[in-house]
Amino acid sequence: MIRKPIPYGRQSINDDDIQAVISTLRSDYLTQGPKIKEFETKLAEYVGAKYAVAVNNATSGLHLATTVLGVKPGDNVIVTPMTFAASANCVRYCGGEVTFCDIDPETYLMDIDKLRGILRSHPEGTFTGVIIVDFAGYPHNLEEYRKLCDEYGLWLIEDACHAPGAWFTDSKGVKQHSGNGNFADLSIFSFHPVKHIATGEGGMVTTNSPELYERLCHYRTHGITKDPSKLEKCDGGWYYEMQDLGFNYRLTDFQAALGITQLERADKGLRRRQQIAERYDEAFKNIPGIKTPSRRDDIYHAFHLYIIQVPDRKGLYDYLHENGVYAQVHYVPLHLMPYYRQRGNKKGDLPVVEAYYDHCLSLPMYPTLTDEEQDYVIEKVLEFVK
Numbered sequence: 001m002i003r004k005p006i007p008y009g010r011q012s013i014n015d016d017d018i019q020a021v022i023s024t025l026r027s028d029y030l031t032q033g034p035k036i037k038e039f040e041t042k043l044a045e046y047v048g049a050k051y052a053v054a055v056n057n058a059t060s061g062l063h064l065a066t067t068v069l070g071v072k073p074g075d076n077v078i079v080t081p082m083t084f085a086a087s088a089n090c091v092r093y094c095g096g097e098v099t100f101c102d103i104d105p106e107t108y109l110m111d112i113d114k115l116r117g118i119l120r121s122h123p124e125g126t127f128t129g130v131i132i133v134d135f136a137g138y139p140h141n142l143e144e145y146r147k148l149c150d151e152y153g154l155w156l157i158e159d160a161c162h163a164p165g166a167w168f169t170d171s172k173g174v175k176q177h178s179g180n181g182n183f184a185d186l187s188i189f190s191f192h193p194v195k196h197i198a199t200g201e202g203g204m205v206t207t208n209s210p211e212l213y214e215r216l217c218h219y220r221t222h223g224i225t226k227d228p229s230k231l232e233k234c235d236g237g238w239y240y241e242m243q244d245l246g247f248n249y250r251l252t253d254f255q256a257a258l259g260i261t262q263l264e265r266a267d268k269g270l271r272r273r274q275q276i277a278e279r280y281d282e283a284f285k286n287i288p289g290i291k292t293p294s295r296r297d298d299i300y301h302a303f304h305l306y307i308i309q310v311p312d313r314k315g316l317y318d319y320l321h322e323n324g325v326y327a328q329v330h331y332v333p334l335h336l337m338p339y340y341r342q343r344g345n346k347k348g349d350l351p352v353v354e355a356y357y358d359h360c361l362s363l364p365m366y367p368t369l370t371d372e373e374q375d376y377v378i379e380k381v382l383e384f385v386k
Contacts, residue, residue, distance in 0.1 A: 006377060008328040009194035009305075012269070012368045017261045024257040031252045039256035040204070042263055043189070047164065048180035049206035051213035053220060054256060058161050058190035058203035060249035062090035062131075065186040065205055068215035069155050071096045075128040078118060080110040081333040081353050083133040087159045088334055091131070098343075099127070100335040102350040106294040108135050108307070111352070112144055119152050129155040134163035134178055136293070136330070136362075137273075137302030142183035143170045156183070161190035162304035164197060165270045169298040178302070181208030186216075191255075194366070195304065196269055197262040199255040219246040272367040273303040276374060280306055280363065283378040289385050291359075305330055309359035310385060317361060319384045325377050328362045 024035055036054050044052035055061045071077065073095035079088045081100040088098045101118055104111040110132050119127065130149055132140050142158060149156045160166075163178040170176050179187035189195075191202035205216055218225065223246030228234055231241055277293070284290045291309040295301065307330065310316050320327045333353045335345040347354065364377055 003324050003376070005324045005326055006364050006369070006373050007326045007366075008362050008364050009366045010368070011193035011198040012366070013198070016264075017258055020257040020261045021254050024254040027253070029253045031250060033253040035253040035256035035260065036251060039251075039259045039263075042260060043204050044206060046263060046266065047187075047189075047206055048177050048182075049187070050181060050208045051206065051210070051216075053205045053213065053216040054251040054259075055203045055205060055220060055249045056251055057201045058159075058188050058192070059086040059090070060247065061188040061190075061203040061205045062086050062157070062159065063093050063247070064216050064219055064249060065157050065188060066090045066094045066096070067219050068212055069129060069157070069185065071128065076126055077129045077131060078115060078127055079131045079334075080133050080135070081335045081350055082108055082135055082331060082356070083159065083334060084161075084331060085334060085337065087131055087133050088340070096128075098340070100340075100345065100350060102352045103356065105352050105356070107138050108356060109133070109138060109140055112141075112148065115145075116148060119148070124152070127152070127154060129157065131157045131159060132184075133159040133161075134166060134302075136305040136307055137162045137166055138294070139163050139166040139168045139178045139299055139302070141168050141170075141299075142176065143168075146183035155185045158184035158187040160187045161192075161195065161203075163302045164189055164195075165266060165300070166302035167300045175300075179206045181206055185209065186212060191259055191262075196302065197259055197266055199251070199259045199262070202251050202255050202259060218244065220249045222246040222248060269367040270302060273365060276365055276369055277301070277303045277306055279371070279374055280308075280378070283382070284308065287382070287385060290381070303365055305362045306365040307360050307362050308381075309356070310361060311359065313359050313361050316381065316384050320377075320380055323380050325364065325380055327364070329357075329360060330362050331357075333357050 040052040040054050071094035075096040077091045078099050078101050082103050091098050101110050102114045160178040166178045167175045187206045189204045191197050191199040223244030224242045226240045
């Protein structure tokens with residue numbers, strides 16, 4: 001039997017999505033229209049934030065975040081190495097330096113004890129901010145990170161690209177959703193096709209700060225304003241001023257229309273991801289040589305990725321690909337990339353993330369993965385491991 005290849009992740013597009021895009025294409029606006037604001041409002045409501053700013057991709061969102069927080073040459077920002085390159089590159093775009101902090105061996109998130117150690121071992125004022133990543137969909141306890149950042153006078157960015165819908169329980173027993181702005185200064189979401197909400201490309205920045213919100217909107221559109229109260233002069237209704245060096249990071253209306261319909265079934269997708277994770281957990285429990293993701297009752301894992309660790313990762317990767325299962329590796333530790341090695345990082349600096357990388361493999365995880373397809377993935381993993 002010829003089996004259709006099974007990717008590690010993929011988008012889910014239905015007739016509602018298609019009709020929403022067609023309707024917008026037939027409207028008066030392809031960009032800078034009403035769908036943008038509608039999408040921003042609904043996403044902010046979904047995560048519980050006061051403000052949301054749509055952008056053309058999450059990398060742009062990260063760059064806007066570091067820009068509005070004032071990152072400049074001479075600043076030093078602490079970042080996790082277990083992430084896509086953009087989480088650190090956004091600091092470099094602004095001329096800042098990056099210091100990597102090792103991860104927790106169970107959650108794969110930035111280790112708060114190691115973060116505290118870095119801060120204590122450097123003179124006060126060495127660092128200006130921290131960028132954490134809700135890797136694979138596992139949310140940070142942002143309350144703890146906020147407290148530590150406040151102690152050292154640092155801003156905090158949450159890269160929540162993997163974690164819309166995820167939550168942790170704070171010290172008062174309240175569920176705090178990723179991106180709700182209660183602890184992080186700014187949070188960033190991605191709408192890449194393999195993410196929970198897909199618009200092709202696209203992203204969103206959320207915040208509870210009206211000042212940061214205004215700056216995000218300003219820098220998203222070239223640093224240009226037409227607001228009469230902010231203009232140096234006004235020659236007429238056509239007049240505008242470019243007051244800062246901004247960027248063209250706008251999302252289109254038809255992408256926003258797709259995002260709105262995708263958002264409407266985001267919770268359904270999350271529930272399916274939980275079911276898939278539970279089936280993997282059950283299949284691999286007590287199997288020597290397979291480590292499954294950490295789970296806790298006081299957090300809700302959004303499961304963008306389902307990552308196992310095995311002794312022979314390369315062997316399993318090759319075996320699955322030979323059998324049509326396109327598992328993936330997330331990620332090569334960022335401090336080991338040639339660019340960051342040229343900036344003084346080296347193998348051996350961060351032993352926990354390096355050990356994780358040697359054994360990690362992301363199995364197929366997306367809402368339209370069928371039970372039959374998942375059974376096949378499980379069968380092939382067990383065949384190899386056993």
